[in-house]
Amino acid sequence: HEDQPLSGIAVHKITFGLNEKAYVKASPTVLGSNGQHSELVLVQYSSPKPSDDDWIGVFSPADFNASTCPGDNKMVQPPRLCSAPVKFQYANFSNPRYTNTGTGSLKLQLINQRSDFSFALFSGGLLNPKLVAISNKVAFENPNAPVYPRLALGKEWDEMTVTWTSGYGLNLAEPVVEWGVKGGERKLSPAGTLTFARNSMCGAPARTVGWRDPGYIHTAFLKELWPNSKYTYRVGHRLSNGALIWSKEYQFKSSPFPGQNSVQQVVIFGDMGKAEVDGSSEYNDFQRASLNTTKQLIKDLKKTDAVFHIGDICYANGYLSQWDQFIAQIEPIASTVPYMIASGNHERVWPNSGSFYEGLDSGGECGVPAETMFYVPAQNRAKVWYSSDYGMFRFCVADTEHDWREGTEQYNFIEHCLASVDRQKQPWLIFLAHRVLGYSSTYFYAEEGSFAEPMGRESLQKLWQKYKVDIAIYGHAHNYERTCPVYQSVCTSHEKSNYKAPLNGTIHIVAGGGGAGLAEFSDLQPNWSLFRDYDYGFLKLTAIDHSNLLFEYKKSSDGRVHDSFTISKDYRDILACAVDSCPATTLAS
């Protein structure tokens, strides 16, 4: 699995070698003066002994050296650097002649992350960094400002939740949302406030160099929404002196009534991650594609009702500053349509932390940042399985980072989610999970010989089949793959694009090409694998009406459809008896 770019910096080996002849200057010193929450900063620097692996680290909070580092990570000798930078770039990035002239400049984009910034020039590369010079401090006009709202569907079909981040604790201000039908009268709703501390992290780097105060995360519950209506809202804080600090105004469209017959379009992908528009924090082209995916989603937003990002959200891997940058990257999307997440290995996996899989994938986060910064309508937000309705769709989202096998709490939930939907009103039943529980011919699944997570199909295919799940969608494997309608590894229909029910099986899709480094397929393409694409992309499901569903796979590079199929089915097809899914009948009459 890819590392996090910041993990390439040997923070604990940073030594001090300040040099009066070197300097770093950053301007402007006050950012966001006309209310914006991101700004390009000009960083000018010079070093008497420049070398091509000199680099600039952006630190936030600005003063980053400390006599001792909190937490269990004892450093070599003081003064020590306890935190990784929030961003870095090589000194010669914009000036190839830096190594001769010794002077250079950079344009770096900073986002409002609740505290000030300083820029440090290092020599010795990322692995043996020596601090040469530190800049003046730079800060946003209001570091506490309410920022990066993200919507999520609530526990009722007519409830939308708004979650945002600020620097205002409850002792300072009361979080509120002002909202109402577009052009209608305004309502004021409260928000609950959560945060988490260093000791909620399960290990390094999240508990040590990766730690950064997450600020306060507020969630408001907008209830009793009228269906299909345009609402406007803004998030804010009422200070103790009565003053109100407001965000700009945002807009969303409320959900349709479950079963309503209107065109409903949902975008689904996994493993997007993040990248910096200014090209910084690059790491062998790590997640550049995430910017493409984000751009395409924004372009197509008018024709998108909801987004499901099924796991491996921002690949912070313990470097918490990246979470703020991720929610800033998706803000145009998430502030306008519900952004529903699922839990992935990079959110949850950590030894002895109750994660089903072993490994260091979450960098010590053990799920906490994802489970706090994004709302999901799960009963227990640390067990990220939930059910969600959107018009004619019923989504059953599973949590592959906890046990799903028969007899477990999650298995019972999944059966309940699949069983409790009225398929005449909500015909389109979609199963979502991060790791591939169904079918994938990605090399690492092929090498395991299971072409999916072991024990995935064994437990769940009974349920997919019994409840006639239309499509099961996974991430985790960074590519795109589509299967035939399949049950027990056998195709139940040889149609390729225009499916006519009954399908007698479920179509399984891998959509892990959101932006993280691609994963190869095995040369062997099993007979259930109809279409494979080693590229970045995302899915769009369109419920045309109760009988017709359009599935599209779009590439992130061009936003154009590169694979698609349709399913048309009548209600009786769902009700009818099919292999291993025959409803009980009686001889009595």
Add this chain to the structure above:
Amino acid sequence: HEDQPLSGIAVHKITFGLNEKAYVKASPTVLGSNGQHSELVLVQYSSPKPSDDDWIGVFSPADFNASTCPGDNKMVQPPRLCSAPVKFQYANFSNPRYTNTGTGSLKLQLINQRSDFSFALFSGGLLNPKLVAISNKVAFENPNAPVYPRLALGKEWDEMTVTWTSGYGLNLAEPVVEWGVKGGERKLSPAGTLTFARNSMCGAPARTVGWRDPGYIHTAFLKELWPNSKYTYRVGHRLSNGALIWSKEYQFKSSPFPGQNSVQQVVIFGDMGKAEVDGSSEYNDFQRASLNTTKQLIKDLKKTDAVFHIGDICYANGYLSQWDQFIAQIEPIASTVPYMIASGNHERVWPNSGSFYEGLDSGGECGVPAETMFYVPAQNRAKVWYSSDYGMFRFCVADTEHDWREGTEQYNFIEHCLASVDRQKQPWLIFLAHRVLGYSSTYFYAEEGSFAEPMGRESLQKLWQKYKVDIAIYGHAHNYERTCPVYQSVCTSHEKSNYKAPLNGTIHIVAGGGGAGLAEFSDLQPNWSLFRDYDYGFLKLTAIDHSNLLFEYKKSSDGRVHDSFTISKDYRDILACAVDSCPATTLAS
């Protein structure tokens, strides 16, 4: 178990021996003229043949003799007395020389219990009472007035319920609550009205001499409350002519958002019972201490967010008049902070009534008064198990008066309550039940050789251990006892006061010293018993933040802390694998 003082009066053996030369006078005749619901009444009396076991019985309703007594309890011969007094006191209580002078007086406190009062002088003591004289009637200005509101947490974190009692049936008036943020605009909410009749009682004395019309019990549901906000409310009734009868104004603070990081303080105790401030209805110093406990709770109310009274509420034992007097006693507390109850033997136990235990402890009430006069967020209020959140706390309240063993409905509920809480947001998981299901060295448990209710630990310790319950708290044994963190009777930590997670076991507390007569310990103090106190007291749990909990035991006599410990833990301690509580993992990667 102690009896109810009124049960000492042989009502069915009362004979009439009215004597013109004897008299009883009570004044004033109109009570509560400036809206108060309790008042001291001067009772003056004289008897030609005084004796030291003469006594005054307070009867309400005032006319208490009848040709026949309703219900199955056939009396000896008419005229009969069908109801016990609501209160009694010996004639010489304030006048030692009564037996010589034959005249005396008393100050008795009456509370508004929906009907008028009369005072009767008896000779022949409590066991062979002979009615000598009856006083004039005395009544509150408005016997139907809305009184004794008690708050309780609702089924949602942002819902507070208000329950109160009145004499207004739905034919007379519509119950309402006027409420709103302190200083904000008022809202009017409806209330549901409940009552119960004699035939809802399961046996004597509740169905016979103990019976008294409970009036009407109204519950309103104040929803979508802002977190941590001061609300003011008053309860009232809209008469058919439009007139509105209001209570005085009360105030409460709404709950924090589940997981919110603020100081949260909860008081917990069991077995309080009630006593009369005027010293009446005394029975070998039966529950005087309940007045101390009540006084300390009122004194500390500013630093109390909620109260859990875990069973054996007022020991009415079928003498229903005591329930009104109990809710009057706790009104200053319950009208200001949520007063959450659990079901105890004295509420529920009655032969052939579905109670798990055999016995006459509830005096024929079989749970009905407690389950009607107090709201709890249980799905079925006759099966008093429920889950409740308060900030960083999750409380799982069990019902020891119904079967809790594996496979039962209650067992499944308990597991669900323990399993469905996000322990990063709500780290403090508290299990509450009336009878000791865990550990107690009280003599009657020692003599049974189980040092707890038999079958208590066998079924539930698996759940306490699997879900890492921090503290389990019980009543029923009228004393205080604290165990080490324990599992299967073995201490899993030998720390005494400053626990550092993981504890690998649950700390069990007995807190049954709310006021009812104390119970001795066995001389044998098992090795899991760290601290025992044969005295009256109550607990205070303070969630300082997500990592630190303070536990305090305070004596009712002085309100000072006599035992305490702290628990500090990180989220990873909760997640980590411990004996019998290792989450499932997979070998796959």
